[in-house]
Amino acid sequence: MSNASLEVAPQNLQPQPGAPDNWRRFFSFSTDHKVIGIQYIVTAFIFFLFGGLLAMVMRGELITPDADLVDRTVYNGLFTMHGTIMLFMWTFPMLNGLANYLVPLMIGARDMAFPRLNAAAFWLVPVFGVILTLSFFIPGGPSQSGWWAYPPVSLQNPTGNLINGQSLWLLAVALSGVSSIMGAVNIVTTIFRMRAPGMGWFKMPAFCWTVLSAQLIQLVGLPALTAGAVMLLLDLTVGTSFFEPSRGGDPILYQHFFWFYSHPAVYVIILPIFGIFSEIFPVYARKPLFGYRVVAVSSLIITGLSLIVWVHHMFASGTPGWMRMLFMITTMAISVPTGIKVFAWVATVWGGKLRLTSAMLFGLGGLSTFLFAGITGIMLASAPFDIHVNNTYFVVGHFHYVINGAVVLGFYAAIYHWFPKMTGRMLYEGLGKLHFFLTFVGINLIFLPMHPLGLLGMPRRVASYDPEFAFWNVIASLGGFLLGVSTLPFILNVLSSWTQGEKAGDNPWRAIGLEWLVSSPPPHENFDEIPVVVSPPYGYGSDEPLIENNAKELASEYS
Amino acid sequence: MQRRTIAGLAALALADLGLSLWMGQQAYRWMPPQASAESVLVDNLFSFMTTLGSFIFFGVMGTLLYAIAFQQAAKYDASDGPPIEGNVKLEVVWTAIPILLVIWIGTVSYQTYDHMSILGTITPKAMGTAVESSTASGSSPINVYARQWAWEFHYPDQNIRSTELHLPVNQRAQLLLLSEDVLHGFFVPAFRVKQDVVPGREIAFEFTPIREGRYRLRDSEYSGTYFAANQTNVVVESADDYQQWLSAVAAIPATPAQNVAYDEFNSDRNSTGLAWETVKPAPAPMVNYASSEDDSHE
Numbered sequence: 010m011s012n013a014s015l016e017v018a019p020q021n022l023q024p025q026p027g028a029p030d031n032w033r034r035f036f037s038f039s040t041d042h043k044v045i046g047i048q049y050i051v052t053a054f055i056f057f058l059f060g061g062l063l064a065m066v067m068r069g070e071l072i073t074p075d076a077d078l079v080d081r082t083v084y085n086g087l088f089t090m091h092g093t094i095m096l097f098m099w100t101f102p103m104l105n106g107l108a109n110y111l112v113p114l115m116i117g118a119r120d121m122a123f124p125r126l127n128a129a130a131f132w133l134v135p136v137f138g139v140i141l142t143l144s145f146f147i148p149g150g151p152s153q154s155g156w157w158a159y160p161p162v163s164l165q166n167p168t169g170n171l172i173n174g175q176s177l178w179l180l181a182v183a184l185s186g187v188s189s190i191m192g193a194v195n196i197v198t199t200i201f202r203m204r205a206p207g208m209g210w211f212k213m214p215a216f217c218w219t220v221l222s223a224q225l226i227q228l229v230g231l232p233a234l235t236a237g238a239v240m241l242l243l244d245l246t247v248g249t250s251f252f253e254p255s256r257g258g259d260p261i262l263y264q265h266f267f268w269f270y271s272h273p274a275v276y277v278i279i280l281p282i283f284g285i286f287s288e289i290f291p292v293y294a295r296k297p298l299f300g301y302r303v304v305a306v307s308s309l310i311i312t313g314l315s316l317i318v319w320v321h322h323m324f325a326s327g328t329p330g331w332m333r334m335l336f337m338i339t340t341m342a343i344s345v346p347t348g349i350k351v352f353a354w355v356a357t358v359w360g361g362k363l364r365l366t367s368a369m370l371f372g373l374g375g376l377s378t379f380l381f382a383g384i385t386g387i388m389l390a391s392a393p394f395d396i397h398v399n400n401t402y403f404v405v406g407h408f409h410y411v412i413n414g415a416v417v418l419g420f421y422a423a424i425y426h427w428f429p430k431m432t433g434r435m436l437y438e439g440l441g442k443l444h445f446f447l448t449f450v451g452i453n454l455i456f457l458p459m460h461p462l463g464l465l466g467m468p469r470r471v472a473s474y475d476p477e478f479a480f481w482n483v484i485a486s487l488g489g490f491l492l493g494v495s496t497l498p499f500i501l502n503v504l505s506s507w508t509q510g511e512k513a514g515d516n517p518w519r520a521i522g523l524e525w526l527v528s529s530p531p532p533h534e535n536f537d538e539i540p541v542v543v544s545p546p547y548g549y550g551s552d553e554p555l556i557e558n559n560a561k562e563l564a565s566e567y568s
Numbered sequence: 569m570q571r572r573t574i575a576g577l578a579a580l581a582l583a584d585l586g587l588s589l590w591m592g593q594q595a596y597r598w599m600p601p602q603a604s605a606e607s608v609l610v611d612n613l614f615s616f617m618t619t620l621g622s623f624i625f626f627g628v629m630g631t632l633l634y635a636i637a638f639q640q641a642a643k644y645d646a647s648d649g650p651p652i653e654g655n656v657k658l659e660v661v662w663t664a665i666p667i668l669l670v671i672w673i674g675t676v677s678y679q680t681y682d683h684m685s686i687l688g689t690i691t692p693k694a695m696g697t698a699v700e701s702s703t704a705s706g707s708s709p710i711n712v713y714a715r716q717w718a719w720e721f722h723y724p725d726q727n728i729r730s731t732e733l734h735l736p737v738n739q740r741a742q743l744l745l746l747s748e749d750v751l752h753g754f755f756v757p758a759f760r761v762k763q764d765v766v767p768g769r770e771i772a773f774e775f776t777p778i779r780e781g782r783y784r785l786r787d788s789e790y791s792g793t794y795f796a797a798n799q800t801n802v803v804v805e806s807a808d809d810y811q812q813w814l815s816a817v818a819a820i821p822a823t824p825a826q827n828v829a830y831d832e833f834n835s836d837r838n839s840t841g842l843a844w845e846t847v848k849p850a851p852a853p854m855v856n857y858a859s860s861e862d863d864s865h866e
Contacts (some may be wrong), residue, residue, distance in 0.1 A: 080843035081793050081832075150844035155790050161750040161767060162792050167845040254768035260751060261766065295641070296649035300659050325753065325762045325788070327771055334678060341670040348666040349659070355631055356658070361649035362641035373632065380628055384621035387670075391617065391677040393684060397610050397760040400753060400788045464598045464614075466757025468788050471796035475784065475865075519646075550651035 038132065040124035043531060045131050046110025047431060049102045050424075052134055056098035059142075061493055063091040068455070068489035071482050076473040084472035085153035086145075086174070092156030093141060093178065096274075097185045100416060102134050104281045105192050107423055108220045110431065112196060114524035115214045117205025117542065119534040122198040126191055133188035137181035144177040152178035155470060157267055158238075160252040160260045164245055171246060179242040186235035193227035196220060205523070207542035207557070214522060214546045215298060215305055219284030222308035223277040226315060230270035230277075237266030264326055268319035276315040279379075279411060280308055282419035283350055286372055289422050290354050292520040293369035294361030297547040299353045307346035314343040324392050325399045333392040340390035344383065351380060366518075367441025371422035374449045378414025382407055385460065400470075403463025409456045413492075418448065421499070426520075428506070429513030433529040436510060440502040447495035454488025521548055521555055584626050592619030601866050603783055603804060604759035605776040606684050611760070613680045617673060624669075709742035709772065713853075714752035714765045717794040717829035719785065720853040728817050731825040732859035733785060733802040735777050736810040745771040748850075753788030756802055758866065764789045777804040782865045793846040794829035801859050817857040824851070825858035 034044050035051070067087050070078040079087070109127065113120055121127045144151040149168035152158065152175045166173050200221045204213065241263065243249040250256035252263040291298045298304060320328055320336035354376055363369070385407040389395050398404060421444070428436050458481035463469075467478045474482070516525040523542070527535055540556040548555065595618035599611050641647075710733070711722040721733045735741045745754055745765040752765040754773065761775045787798035805813065829849040 076796065080841070081796070082844040082846050083842055085793060085795075086844065148845070153793070153844070159751060159790070162790065165750070165792065165847050167847045254766075260768075294649060295647070297651055297653045299652065300654040303654070303659055326764045327766050327769065330681070334681065337677060338674055341674050344670060345663065345666045349663055351628065352662040353659075355628055356655075358632060358635050359639070360652070361635070361639060362645060362647060363635060363639050364641055365636065373636065377629060377632065380625060384625055387673060388614070388617045388621065391613065391673060391680075393610055393677055393680040394613050394617065396762050397614075397757070399762055400755075400790075461598050465600055466755070466784065466786065468753075468755065468786050468796075470790045473796045475799075547653075548651070550648035 038128050040120070040128050041533070042109050042113050042121045042124070042127060043431070043535075045127050046106045046108075048131055049106025049109060049134070052131075052138070053099050053103035053106060056094050056138060057103070058496065060091050060094035060099055061496070063087045063094070065489055065493045067091065068486040070472060071474070072486040074474050074476045074479050074482075079472075081472045082150065082153060085155075085470070086151045088470055089152050089155050089178075090141065090145070093152070093182075095412070096156065097182065098134070098138050098141065100278050100412065101185070101189060102131075103420055104223070104278065105130075105189070105196075107285075107420075107427075108196055108224075108281060109192075111427065111524065112199060112217055112220055113203070114430075114527070114531060114535055115217055115522060116200065116203060116208060117523045117536060117540050118199060118203040119536060119539075121195050122203055123195045127195050130188045130191035130195065133184055133191075137184040137188070140177050140181045140184070144174045144181075147172060147174065147177070149173050157264075157271075158182075158241060159267075160241060160244065160258075160263050161254060163241060164253055166245060176242060176245055179238050179245065183235055183238045183242070186231050186238065189227050190231050190235075193224040193231070196224045197228065205540050205542050205556075211302055211305065212542050212545050213305075214284075215287035215301065215308075216281065216284030218305040219280040219282075219287070219308045222312040223280040225312050226273045226277050226280075229316060230273045233266050234270035234274075237263055237270075240266070261323075261326055264323050265319070268322045269316075272319040272322060273315040275408075275411065276311055278416055280311065282375065282379075282416050283308065285419045285423045285426075286354055286376060287350075288522075289368055289372040289426055290357045291547045291549055292426070292518050293364045293366055293372070294358045295364075295549050296357055296361040297549050297551070299356035300349075301545065301547060304350055304353045307349050310346040311343060314339060314346070318343060321390055321392075321395070324395045337390055337392045341387060344387050344390075347383060351376070351383070366425065367436065367438055367445055368422045368425035368518075370442065370445045371418045371425060371448075374445065375415045375418030375422060378410050378418060378452060382410035382414060385410070398463050400468055401463035402459040402467045402469055405469045406456045406459030406463060409459070410452075413456065414452055418452075421445075421448070424503075426518065427524075428503070429517045430524055430529050430531070432507050432510075433513055434506050434510030435513045435517060436502050436506045440498045444495060444498040444502065447491060447498065451488050451492030451495050455485045455492055456488070458482070458485040458488075522546060523556070526556070580630070581627075584623055584630065587626055588619045588622035591622040592616065594618075599760075600757045601779065601781070601783075602758075603756075603777055603779040603781060603866075604761065605778050607758065607760040608778075609680050609683055613676060616676055620669060620673065709744045712743050712745050712754060712765070712773075713748060714746070714754070714787065714791075714798075715748045715850045716750060716792055716847060717787070717798040717849055718825070718827050718853050719787075719798065719800045720855065723814065726814050726818050728814065728857070729822060729853065729855040730817065730857040730859075731800055731853060731855050732857060733800070734810060734813050735802065735804050736807045737777055737780050737804050739807070740774055740776050743773045745773050750791050751789045752791050752798070753786075755786045755788035756783055757786070758783040759802075762788050777802075780804050780806065782863060784865045794832065794849060797828040797832070801863055801865055813857075820856045822854040822856050823858070825853050825855045826860060827852035828861065 035048055070084055154163035163175055200217055240251040244251050244253050250258040252258045252260050254260055287298050287304055318336060318340045320332055321340045324333050425436055425441055462478055462481045467474055513529050515528055523540055543557050544553045544555050592615045595615040596611055602608055708724045713720040721730045745763060747765040747767040753762060754765055755762040759775050763773050781804055783802045785800050785802050787795055830852045833849045
């Protein structure tokens with residue numbers, strides 16, 4: 010961490026990034042958005058592997074009906090920490106990393122609006138990551154109340170200690186909220202204030218639209234979750250009674266605080282992935298993004314709707330009938346802007362000149378799992394049906410098709426696409442394709458069986474289950490182990506390519522976008538001269554120059 | 569468009585429709601037995617949504633797979649595709665269709681929910697208002713006590729307690745859901761009904777069993793260490809058998825029931841290695857009639 014100071018002249022008070030060729034900058038308080046982006050992504054991926062390992066132990070437990078592999082308390086701790094790590098330590102930091110790396114490059118900025126705030130937001134991630142990890146080693150173990158931490162279970166604290174798994178969990182979640190709010194302020198400001206000259210809203214890449222829409226949700230929703238977490242922490246530690254019914258509190262109120270943020274959070278997660286799809290399909294289909302303006306604006310519509318759907322998580326919580334019907338309608342309405350995007354991607358791919366690179370395979374795979382998850386999502390929005398499958402494996406299957414399907418596949422697509430830009434090296438396509446097929450098969454093998462299990466009535470979060478559920482659980486567990494193995498070719502690919510991969514030029518995919526006009530990896534502060542944007546993005550097939558002084562180069566490149 | 573193209577598209581749409589209708593029929597087979605009036609309604613709704621969902625899924629996936637199969641660029645073809653940026657007519661159509669579909673699904677869901685309500689289902693005692701409830705025969709609702717980690721059913725008219733819920737077939741079952749500690753969930757998959765049990769609230773709950781048999785009742789809201797073991801059975805029987813059961817059980821003195829959580833807690837917990845502190849399970853309930861975990865269920 011202190012390595013940065015070696016490169017900063019003592020009298021120079023301005024923040025300075027490390028030299029671009031110095032690997033130690035990744036361990037420093039660098040303020041370069043590209044360094045921070047990679048810091049986020051690598052840190053998050055390490056926690057992704059950790060969370061995945063916890064899931065594989067869970068699948069080991071669930072391969073037999075009895076609770077025989079680990080103690081029930083351990084299983085409960087495993088699924089709590091699996092969910093928490095995968096959301097707060099993997100998904101959010103990973104997406105922040107991609108946004109950090111790509112947004113300034115895509116909008117023609119030299120860095121984020123607040124570079125030091127950016128670095129501070131990142132360095133909170135390892136802090137609460139360590140807090141969460143440490144909670145495994147304290148008496149009583151980590152939180153065992155699920156990642157929702159619903160009271161009163163989350164307030165029971167069987168050890169009686171002040172420092173317990175649940176209080177550390179709440180501290181970590183509150184810190185995560187602070188970090189994400191800092192990130193959101195920064196990204197929103199950057200997109201509003203730092204776009205290159207000529208880049209009007211409808212000349213901005215779809216990825217930036219989705220990141221903006223997602224970060225706006227963070228600004229509105231996160232304070233509710235952070236406040237709920239602080240109130241729960243007060244109930245747990247100093248005996249207030251916001252949510253504890255035996256002291257006159259209301260446990261359902263907590264659920265409103267929690268889901269008011271945590272449902273929109275799903276859109277914070279999926280919107281940037283939509284953005285990645287919108288970036289990748291045009292490149293590898295060699296066609297403009299179909300209906301770009303509608304796709305861009307539908308992100309903001311999703312943002313608006315996402316804030317008024319949260320009660321669909323509480324259809325069985327004792328909510329009155331009118332509330333169930335109201336939130337059923339708003340939830341279904343969100344499928345309209347989402348459907349527009351799906352159809353637009355299909356139309357983008359249709360009739361193009363497809364190149365099935367690893368990035369494109371992951372993109373198409375992510376689109377197909379998202380389509381499936383979207384359809385089960387509309388089913389779940391229907392209150393009478395939801396009452397049957399609420400809190401069953403049907404829901405677990407549904408959201409893993411979103412999170413491990415669309416989001417993880419979308420993330421891999423982004424890495425295969427932008428890795429040459431980030432490192433200046435190409436990834437091996439053969440390993441990439443192997444990685445894709447293992448991952449795609451693994452995902453369907455583990456998560457598809459969860460749907461019949463849920464329909465048959467297997468509750469989620471169980472360490473043991475009735476023997477009639479064994480068949481589908483065995484298949485799911487085998488799929489889970491395959492999914493674990495599927496990360497190996499990826500890790501091998503990244504490590505070997507980063508050090509000795511084939512050199513990538515500035516624009517190996519012949520993609521259109523400001524980030525592809527600079528060298529790979531991009532120089533310090535990205536652009537010698539800030540480009541002047543003259544065309545909308547995605548001008549595939551039409552030979553339009555993207556920026557003013559680049560007309561000649563583009564013309565020759567596409568001749 | 570050429571006539572041949574239109575005919576081809578229509579044939580594909582018909583094939584998609586046929587496949588989707590078949591999926592909609594399969595949907596019934598993915599569900600547990602239909603043991604309540606509500607389950608029939610929910611299954612019809614699920615079948616309807618499966619049909620629509622399948623139509624969209626196969627339609628979109630078919631299009632994508634066709635493109636993947638037949639629209640790849642040749643190995644040395646570096647050219648771009650046609651610069652089509654959009655098509656207003658098409659975009660209006662695919663905005664309008666989801667809106668209509670959503671209205672359709674919403675309407676069917678609402679009708680289903682309404683129908684379930686006509687039958688009296690799911691009237692939680694929300695917002696603290698009291699719900700008057702009495703069965704057609706004038707008996708009091710059965711008290712359902714959920715605790716960490718046992719289910720106990722109290723029949724106030726006969727003053728008997730049981731760990732197995734017995735209900736007469738084809739009569740409205742009326743329950744009062746009560747929790748003594750944390751959130752639990754009353755969930756009988758064969759009935760397709762579920763309701764969280766909230767400490768500090770009395771929640772009235774109704775449904776109509778229509779099929780005799782023994783079904784599983786599961787805790788559906790995570791309730792701590794032995795959550796997974798917090799299950800019991802529901803027996804639906806003829807009115808005569810039900811009355812016989814009530815009077816027979818009334819004569820049995822109360823004894824502690826078998827309880828998985830309590831037994832496991834008091835046996836050697838460390839036999840599997842690492843184990844963390846847990847909330848102590850409530851003692852096994854004292855009941856006139858106890859179910860057995862060995863009983864078979866559907």
